[in-house]
Amino acid sequence: MLGFTQFIGSPFVAAVKQRIDGRDKGLVIPQAWSASLLGSPYVRTVGATYDVETINAVGFLLDRKRIASGDRIGHVYFEGDYGENALTGAKAAAKEAGLTVVEQKKRRRRPPRRRSRPPSETPDATDPYEARLRTLHGGRRPPLSGQTVGRPEGRLGWKHG
Structure with a gap:
């Protein structure tokens, strides 16, 4: 092996650094600039840390x-x-x-855990938003997706009300 030209992130380089220095001796040019990457003759950062x-x-x-x-x-x-x-x-x-x-x-924020709606938040069939969704999907509520979570009227060009 000659080397890796696009190793993205210092955690990935750190995970294989011992192997690269010891056995493989392949050139690594990471797309990361952490000072922890310095010190190995096989890891070359391009630019300042x-x-x-x-x-x-x-x-x-x-x-x-x-x-x-x-x-x-x-x-x-x-x-x-x-x-x-x-x-x-x-x-x-x-x-x-x-x-x-x-x-x-x-601290890095983790995405919120998905939860099902409690019975008190079950959609009301008289809600105009729900009526549009049911019309678009043959009378039944569609499964949740990126297009139907929340009130996507603005993204879909709908006018609420």
């Missing part, structure tokens, strides 16, 4: 006089490789420039 990009961003703001020594900068980030690596860069740049980092970690 997230922490270096954040250091450059803080440097740009300092050069443009948008922030100055003694200021506080906010950093909102998602937990994980991307966010925490960028935070490391923000802290390093802030320490060097005499800034204070105010950080806020955001």
